[in-house]
Amino acid sequence: MSQAQSLDALVRALQRLPGVGVKSASRMAFHLLQHDRDAALQLAQALQQAVQGVRHCALCNTFTEDEICPTCLDPQRDAGQLCVVETPADQAALERTGAYRGLYFVLMGRLSPLDGVGAHDIALRRLFERVAQPPPHEVRELILATNFTAEGEATAHVITQLLKTLQVKVTRLARGVPIGSELEYVDLGTIAHALADRR
Protein backbone atom coordinates (compact mmCIF):
# COMPACT_ATOMS: atom_id res chain seq x y z
CA MET A 1 0.00 0.00 0.00
CA SER A 2 1.35 3.37 -1.02
CA GLN A 3 0.25 6.95 -0.30
CA ALA A 4 -1.68 7.04 -3.61
CA GLN A 5 -4.79 5.00 -4.45
CA SER A 6 -4.24 5.23 -8.21
CA LEU A 7 -0.71 3.83 -7.75
CA ASP A 8 -2.08 0.86 -5.78
CA ALA A 9 -4.70 0.33 -8.48
CA LEU A 10 -1.95 0.33 -11.12
CA VAL A 11 0.08 -2.27 -9.17
CA ARG A 12 -3.03 -4.48 -8.92
CA ALA A 13 -3.79 -4.09 -12.66
CA LEU A 14 -0.19 -4.98 -13.61
CA GLN A 15 -0.46 -8.16 -11.52
CA ARG A 16 -3.11 -9.43 -13.94
CA LEU A 17 -0.36 -9.80 -16.55
CA PRO A 18 0.87 -13.42 -16.73
CA GLY A 19 4.09 -13.99 -14.78
CA VAL A 20 3.89 -10.69 -12.89
CA GLY A 21 3.75 -10.87 -9.09
CA VAL A 22 3.37 -8.05 -6.61
CA LYS A 23 7.12 -7.30 -6.55
CA SER A 24 7.51 -7.01 -10.33
CA ALA A 25 4.27 -5.03 -10.54
CA SER A 26 5.55 -2.54 -7.95
CA ARG A 27 8.85 -2.24 -9.79
CA MET A 28 7.06 -1.65 -13.09
CA ALA A 29 4.74 0.98 -11.63
CA PHE A 30 7.66 2.77 -9.97
CA HIS A 31 9.66 2.77 -13.21
CA LEU A 32 6.76 4.08 -15.30
CA LEU A 33 5.76 6.86 -12.90
CA GLN A 34 9.29 7.94 -11.96
CA HIS A 35 11.15 7.52 -15.25
CA ASP A 36 8.85 6.87 -18.21
CA ARG A 37 5.33 8.31 -18.06
CA ASP A 38 5.39 8.48 -21.84
CA ALA A 39 5.71 4.67 -21.98
CA ALA A 40 2.77 4.35 -19.56
CA LEU A 41 0.50 6.44 -21.78
CA GLN A 42 1.68 4.63 -24.89
CA LEU A 43 0.94 1.26 -23.28
CA ALA A 44 -2.52 2.45 -22.23
CA GLN A 45 -3.29 3.49 -25.80
CA ALA A 46 -1.86 0.28 -27.29
CA LEU A 47 -4.01 -1.82 -24.94
CA GLN A 48 -7.18 0.03 -25.89
CA GLN A 49 -6.47 -0.09 -29.61
CA ALA A 50 -5.62 -3.80 -29.55
CA VAL A 51 -8.74 -4.69 -27.55
CA GLN A 52 -10.84 -2.65 -29.96
CA GLY A 53 -9.15 -3.72 -33.19
CA VAL A 54 -7.96 -7.31 -32.81
CA ARG A 55 -10.31 -10.17 -33.66
CA HIS A 56 -10.00 -13.67 -35.10
CA CYS A 57 -9.56 -14.39 -38.81
CA ALA A 58 -12.74 -16.06 -40.08
CA LEU A 59 -10.66 -18.65 -41.94
CA CYS A 60 -7.53 -19.42 -39.89
CA ASN A 61 -8.56 -18.09 -36.45
CA THR A 62 -5.34 -16.07 -35.93
CA PHE A 63 -5.39 -12.54 -34.54
CA THR A 64 -6.12 -9.96 -37.24
CA GLU A 65 -7.79 -6.61 -37.70
CA ASP A 66 -9.68 -7.75 -40.81
CA GLU A 67 -12.44 -10.28 -41.52
CA ILE A 68 -9.84 -12.43 -43.30
CA CYS A 69 -6.13 -12.09 -42.46
CA PRO A 70 -3.47 -11.14 -45.07
CA THR A 71 -1.96 -14.65 -45.07
CA CYS A 72 -5.29 -16.33 -45.87
CA LEU A 73 -5.90 -13.76 -48.64
CA ASP A 74 -2.46 -14.28 -50.24
CA PRO A 75 -3.07 -15.88 -53.70
CA GLN A 76 0.55 -17.09 -53.82
CA ARG A 77 -0.11 -19.57 -51.03
CA ASP A 78 -1.01 -23.23 -51.54
CA ALA A 79 -4.57 -23.43 -50.23
CA GLY A 80 -4.39 -27.25 -50.26
CA GLN A 81 -2.02 -27.33 -47.28
CA LEU A 82 -3.16 -26.41 -43.80
CA CYS A 83 -0.69 -26.23 -40.94
CA VAL A 84 -2.22 -26.42 -37.44
CA VAL A 85 -0.38 -24.46 -34.73
CA GLU A 86 -1.17 -23.61 -31.13
CA THR A 87 -0.55 -19.86 -31.17
CA PRO A 88 0.26 -16.90 -33.46
CA ALA A 89 3.83 -17.05 -32.03
CA ASP A 90 4.20 -20.62 -33.36
CA GLN A 91 2.83 -19.47 -36.71
CA ALA A 92 5.39 -16.64 -36.77
CA ALA A 93 8.21 -19.13 -36.02
CA LEU A 94 7.18 -21.30 -38.98
CA GLU A 95 6.89 -18.23 -41.21
CA ARG A 96 10.42 -17.16 -40.31
CA THR A 97 11.78 -20.44 -41.71
CA GLY A 98 10.49 -19.46 -45.17
CA ALA A 99 10.04 -23.20 -45.78
CA TYR A 100 6.24 -23.31 -45.80
CA ARG A 101 3.94 -21.71 -48.37
CA GLY A 102 0.59 -23.22 -47.39
CA LEU A 103 -2.11 -21.82 -45.10
CA TYR A 104 -2.49 -22.05 -41.32
CA PHE A 105 -5.05 -22.80 -38.71
CA VAL A 106 -4.36 -21.33 -35.27
CA LEU A 107 -5.97 -23.20 -32.35
CA MET A 108 -5.30 -20.34 -29.89
CA GLY A 109 -4.25 -22.81 -27.19
CA ARG A 110 -3.80 -26.52 -26.62
CA LEU A 111 -5.79 -29.17 -24.79
CA SER A 112 -4.80 -29.18 -21.14
CA PRO A 113 -7.30 -30.99 -18.92
CA LEU A 114 -5.22 -30.22 -15.80
CA ASP A 115 -5.59 -26.49 -16.48
CA GLY A 116 -9.26 -26.91 -17.35
CA VAL A 117 -8.66 -26.32 -21.08
CA GLY A 118 -10.96 -28.71 -22.95
CA ALA A 119 -12.00 -29.21 -26.56
CA HIS A 120 -14.48 -26.33 -26.35
CA ASP A 121 -11.83 -23.85 -25.23
CA ILE A 122 -9.70 -24.20 -28.34
CA ALA A 123 -10.97 -23.91 -31.89
CA LEU A 124 -11.37 -27.63 -32.68
CA ARG A 125 -14.93 -27.26 -34.00
CA ARG A 126 -13.90 -24.45 -36.33
CA LEU A 127 -10.93 -26.53 -37.49
CA PHE A 128 -13.28 -29.39 -38.38
CA GLU A 129 -15.57 -27.06 -40.32
CA ARG A 130 -12.57 -25.50 -42.07
CA VAL A 131 -11.23 -28.89 -43.22
CA ALA A 132 -14.71 -30.09 -44.24
CA GLN A 133 -15.16 -27.16 -46.67
CA PRO A 134 -15.85 -28.06 -50.28
CA PRO A 135 -13.60 -26.88 -53.20
CA PRO A 136 -12.03 -24.39 -53.81
CA HIS A 137 -11.20 -24.33 -50.09
CA GLU A 138 -10.48 -28.04 -50.07
CA VAL A 139 -7.59 -29.15 -47.85
CA ARG A 140 -5.37 -31.91 -49.28
CA GLU A 141 -2.93 -32.15 -46.39
CA LEU A 142 -3.22 -31.15 -42.77
CA ILE A 143 0.18 -30.67 -41.06
CA LEU A 144 0.08 -30.96 -37.28
CA ALA A 145 2.59 -28.47 -35.87
CA THR A 146 1.42 -28.37 -32.27
CA ASN A 147 4.29 -28.32 -29.78
CA PHE A 148 6.22 -31.46 -28.88
CA THR A 149 5.06 -31.28 -25.29
CA ALA A 150 2.69 -33.72 -23.58
CA GLU A 151 -0.17 -31.28 -24.16
CA GLY A 152 0.76 -30.52 -27.77
CA GLU A 153 1.04 -34.24 -28.54
CA ALA A 154 -2.33 -34.92 -26.91
CA THR A 155 -3.88 -32.10 -28.93
CA ALA A 156 -2.38 -33.52 -32.14
CA HIS A 157 -3.77 -36.96 -31.25
CA VAL A 158 -7.28 -35.61 -30.63
CA ILE A 159 -7.23 -33.70 -33.94
CA THR A 160 -6.15 -36.86 -35.79
CA GLN A 161 -9.11 -38.74 -34.28
CA LEU A 162 -11.48 -35.86 -34.97
CA LEU A 163 -10.62 -35.70 -38.69
CA LYS A 164 -10.74 -39.48 -39.30
CA THR A 165 -14.12 -39.23 -41.01
CA LEU A 166 -12.82 -36.62 -43.48
CA GLN A 167 -10.77 -37.56 -46.54
CA VAL A 168 -7.65 -35.59 -45.64
CA LYS A 169 -4.04 -36.65 -45.30
CA VAL A 170 -2.77 -35.81 -41.79
CA THR A 171 0.98 -35.42 -41.18
CA ARG A 172 3.07 -34.34 -38.19
CA LEU A 173 6.29 -32.29 -38.06
CA ALA A 174 9.27 -34.65 -37.80
CA ARG A 175 10.74 -35.24 -34.37
CA GLY A 176 14.51 -35.48 -34.31
CA VAL A 177 17.89 -34.17 -33.29
CA PRO A 178 18.12 -30.37 -33.54
CA ILE A 179 20.52 -29.03 -36.17
CA GLY A 180 23.90 -28.15 -34.67
CA SER A 181 23.56 -30.27 -31.55
CA GLU A 182 25.91 -33.01 -30.35
CA LEU A 183 24.26 -36.35 -29.64
CA GLU A 184 26.00 -36.51 -26.26
CA TYR A 185 23.95 -33.55 -25.05
CA VAL A 186 20.59 -34.42 -26.64
CA ASP A 187 17.98 -35.98 -24.34
CA LEU A 188 17.36 -39.69 -24.72
CA GLY A 189 13.70 -39.41 -25.78
CA THR A 190 14.68 -37.19 -28.70
CA ILE A 191 17.41 -39.60 -29.81
CA ALA A 192 15.01 -42.55 -29.56
CA HIS A 193 12.46 -40.72 -31.73
CA ALA A 194 15.13 -39.69 -34.26
CA LEU A 195 16.15 -43.35 -34.50
CA ALA A 196 12.57 -44.56 -34.98
CA ASP A 197 11.80 -41.85 -37.56
CA ARG A 198 15.10 -42.35 -39.43
CA ARG A 199 14.88 -41.86 -43.18
Place this chain on the structure above:
Amino acid sequence: MSQAQSLDALVRALQRLPGVGVKSASRMAFHLLQHDRDAALQLAQALQQAVQGVRHCALCNTFTEDEICPTCLDPQRDAGQLCVVETPADQAALERTGAYRGLYFVLMGRLSPLDGVGAHDIALRRLFERVAQPPPHEVRELILATNFTAEGEATAHVITQLLKTLQVKVTRLARGVPIGSELEYVDLGTIAHALADRR
Protein backbone atom coordinates in the same frame (compact mmCIF):
# COMPACT_ATOMS: atom_id res chain seq x y z
CA MET B 1 5.30 -9.83 -36.54
CA SER B 2 1.67 -10.90 -36.44
CA GLN B 3 -1.27 -10.41 -38.81
CA ALA B 4 -2.43 -7.37 -36.81
CA GLN B 5 -0.60 -4.03 -36.50
CA SER B 6 -2.27 -3.10 -33.23
CA LEU B 7 -1.11 -6.42 -31.72
CA ASP B 8 2.48 -5.70 -32.77
CA ALA B 9 2.18 -2.20 -31.29
CA LEU B 10 0.96 -3.73 -28.02
CA VAL B 11 3.90 -6.14 -27.90
CA ARG B 12 6.31 -3.22 -28.45
CA ALA B 13 4.61 -1.13 -25.74
CA LEU B 14 4.76 -4.02 -23.24
CA GLN B 15 8.51 -4.33 -23.88
CA ARG B 16 8.99 -0.86 -22.36
CA LEU B 17 8.11 -2.38 -18.98
CA PRO B 18 11.28 -3.19 -16.98
CA GLY B 19 12.26 -6.85 -17.17
CA VAL B 20 9.95 -7.63 -20.10
CA GLY B 21 11.56 -8.94 -23.30
CA VAL B 22 9.92 -9.74 -26.61
CA LYS B 23 8.94 -13.27 -25.52
CA SER B 24 7.21 -12.21 -22.30
CA ALA B 25 5.59 -9.29 -24.10
CA SER B 26 4.15 -11.63 -26.75
CA ARG B 27 2.90 -14.00 -24.06
CA MET B 28 1.27 -11.12 -22.18
CA ALA B 29 -0.40 -9.72 -25.31
CA PHE B 30 -1.69 -13.18 -26.26
CA HIS B 31 -3.06 -13.78 -22.78
CA LEU B 32 -4.82 -10.42 -22.61
CA LEU B 33 -6.39 -10.61 -26.07
CA GLN B 34 -7.34 -14.29 -25.93
CA HIS B 35 -8.34 -14.72 -22.29
CA ASP B 36 -8.67 -11.43 -20.44
CA ARG B 37 -9.64 -8.34 -22.45
CA ASP B 38 -11.24 -6.98 -19.31
CA ALA B 39 -7.80 -6.95 -17.61
CA ALA B 40 -6.34 -5.14 -20.64
CA LEU B 41 -8.92 -2.35 -20.43
CA GLN B 42 -8.52 -2.12 -16.68
CA LEU B 43 -4.74 -1.81 -17.03
CA ALA B 44 -5.15 0.89 -19.69
CA GLN B 45 -7.39 2.89 -17.36
CA ALA B 46 -5.13 2.36 -14.34
CA LEU B 47 -2.11 3.60 -16.33
CA GLN B 48 -3.91 6.75 -17.43
CA GLN B 49 -5.28 7.52 -13.98
CA ALA B 50 -1.91 6.97 -12.31
CA VAL B 51 -0.05 9.16 -14.82
CA GLN B 52 -2.68 11.86 -14.38
CA GLY B 53 -3.07 11.61 -10.61
CA VAL B 54 0.26 10.61 -9.10
CA ARG B 55 2.78 13.30 -8.16
CA HIS B 56 5.42 13.82 -5.48
CA CYS B 57 4.61 14.88 -1.91
CA ALA B 58 5.92 18.42 -1.41
CA LEU B 59 7.43 17.42 1.95
CA CYS B 60 8.65 13.83 1.70
CA ASN B 61 8.83 13.34 -2.09
CA THR B 62 6.92 10.03 -2.07
CA PHE B 63 4.20 9.27 -4.65
CA THR B 64 0.86 10.78 -3.65
CA GLU B 65 -2.26 12.26 -5.20
CA ASP B 66 -2.24 15.26 -2.86
CA GLU B 67 0.03 18.26 -2.33
CA ILE B 68 1.11 16.70 1.00
CA CYS B 69 0.81 12.94 1.56
CA PRO B 70 -1.31 11.42 4.38
CA THR B 71 1.79 10.29 6.31
CA CYS B 72 3.31 13.79 6.38
CA LEU B 73 -0.07 15.22 7.49
CA ASP B 74 -0.50 12.70 10.33
CA PRO B 75 -0.33 14.72 13.61
CA GLN B 76 0.43 11.51 15.58
CA ARG B 77 3.84 11.24 13.96
CA ASP B 78 7.07 12.55 15.46
CA ALA B 79 8.06 15.34 13.08
CA GLY B 80 11.52 15.48 14.64
CA GLN B 81 12.58 12.15 13.10
CA LEU B 82 13.17 11.81 9.37
CA CYS B 83 13.89 8.42 7.84
CA VAL B 84 15.56 8.51 4.39
CA VAL B 85 14.63 5.62 2.07
CA GLU B 86 15.31 4.91 -1.59
CA THR B 87 11.80 4.06 -2.78
CA PRO B 88 8.13 3.97 -1.70
CA ALA B 89 8.51 0.15 -1.48
CA ASP B 90 11.23 0.58 1.16
CA GLN B 91 9.00 3.05 3.02
CA ALA B 92 6.16 0.50 2.92
CA ALA B 93 8.49 -2.21 4.32
CA LEU B 94 9.43 0.04 7.27
CA GLU B 95 5.77 0.95 7.83
CA ARG B 96 4.82 -2.74 8.01
CA THR B 97 7.18 -3.21 10.98
CA GLY B 98 5.06 -0.77 13.00
CA ALA B 99 8.32 0.14 14.79
CA TYR B 100 8.73 3.66 13.43
CA ARG B 101 6.49 6.65 14.10
CA GLY B 102 8.52 9.48 12.58
CA LEU B 103 8.37 10.98 9.10
CA TYR B 104 10.07 9.90 5.86
CA PHE B 105 12.00 11.32 2.98
CA VAL B 106 11.91 9.26 -0.22
CA LEU B 107 14.88 9.75 -2.56
CA MET B 108 13.16 7.99 -5.48
CA GLY B 109 16.36 6.19 -6.39
CA ARG B 110 19.96 5.85 -5.25
CA LEU B 111 23.27 7.16 -6.50
CA SER B 112 24.58 4.85 -9.19
CA PRO B 113 27.33 6.42 -11.30
CA LEU B 114 27.62 3.26 -13.42
CA ASP B 115 23.97 3.59 -14.46
CA GLY B 116 24.35 7.33 -14.93
CA VAL B 117 22.32 8.17 -11.82
CA GLY B 118 23.98 11.18 -10.18
CA ALA B 119 23.14 13.55 -7.37
CA HIS B 120 20.81 15.56 -9.61
CA ASP B 121 18.71 12.48 -10.50
CA ILE B 122 17.66 11.75 -6.94
CA ALA B 123 16.13 14.25 -4.56
CA LEU B 124 19.29 15.20 -2.60
CA ARG B 125 18.75 18.94 -2.99
CA ARG B 126 15.18 18.68 -1.74
CA LEU B 127 16.39 16.54 1.18
CA PHE B 128 18.87 19.27 2.13
CA GLU B 129 16.17 21.93 1.98
CA ARG B 130 13.83 19.73 3.98
CA VAL B 131 16.39 19.19 6.77
CA ALA B 132 17.39 22.87 6.77
CA GLN B 133 13.81 24.00 7.51
CA PRO B 134 13.33 26.09 10.65
CA PRO B 135 10.94 25.06 13.50
CA PRO B 136 8.23 23.68 13.66
CA HIS B 137 9.52 21.47 10.82
CA GLU B 138 12.90 21.07 12.49
CA VAL B 139 14.51 17.63 12.14
CA ARG B 140 16.28 16.35 15.28
CA GLU B 141 17.42 13.02 13.87
CA LEU B 142 17.91 11.81 10.32
CA ILE B 143 17.85 8.00 10.02
CA LEU B 144 19.58 6.66 6.89
CA ALA B 145 17.62 3.63 5.70
CA THR B 146 19.02 3.30 2.19
CA ASN B 147 19.68 -0.30 1.18
CA PHE B 148 22.74 -2.19 2.38
CA THR B 149 24.07 -2.50 -1.14
CA ALA B 150 27.16 -0.80 -2.53
CA GLU B 151 24.95 1.88 -4.09
CA GLY B 152 22.79 2.33 -1.00
CA GLU B 153 25.88 2.65 1.20
CA ALA B 154 27.43 5.19 -1.18
CA THR B 155 24.20 7.19 -1.17
CA ALA B 156 24.14 7.15 2.65
CA HIS B 157 27.74 8.32 2.71
CA VAL B 158 27.05 11.22 0.33
CA ILE B 159 24.03 12.30 2.39
CA THR B 160 26.12 12.25 5.58
CA GLN B 161 28.68 14.55 3.92
CA LEU B 162 25.97 16.78 2.47
CA LEU B 163 24.32 17.39 5.86
CA LYS B 164 27.54 18.01 7.79
CA THR B 165 26.97 21.75 7.85
CA LEU B 166 23.51 21.32 9.41
CA GLN B 167 23.00 20.70 13.14
CA VAL B 168 21.28 17.33 12.79
CA LYS B 169 22.07 13.93 14.28
CA VAL B 170 22.54 11.38 11.49
CA THR B 171 22.09 7.65 12.25
CA ARG B 172 22.06 4.50 10.14
CA LEU B 173 19.95 1.33 10.45
CA ALA B 174 21.94 -1.34 12.30
CA ARG B 175 23.67 -3.97 10.22
CA GLY B 176 23.55 -7.42 11.76
CA VAL B 177 22.42 -11.02 11.70
CA PRO B 178 18.82 -11.41 10.51
CA ILE B 179 16.35 -12.72 13.09
CA GLY B 180 15.79 -16.47 12.78
CA SER B 181 18.99 -17.20 10.88
CA GLU B 182 21.76 -19.63 11.86
CA LEU B 183 25.26 -18.14 11.93
CA GLU B 184 26.55 -21.02 9.83
CA TYR B 185 24.49 -19.79 6.88
CA VAL B 186 24.98 -16.03 7.29
CA ASP B 187 27.53 -14.40 4.97
CA LEU B 188 30.84 -13.42 6.53
CA GLY B 189 30.52 -9.69 5.88
CA THR B 190 27.25 -9.61 7.81
CA ILE B 191 28.78 -11.50 10.74
CA ALA B 192 31.80 -9.18 10.77
CA HIS B 193 29.52 -6.12 10.88
CA ALA B 194 27.36 -7.68 13.61
CA LEU B 195 30.52 -8.27 15.63
CA ALA B 196 31.76 -4.72 15.15
CA ASP B 197 28.34 -3.21 15.96
CA ARG B 198 27.74 -5.50 18.97
CA ARG B 199 25.86 -3.92 21.85
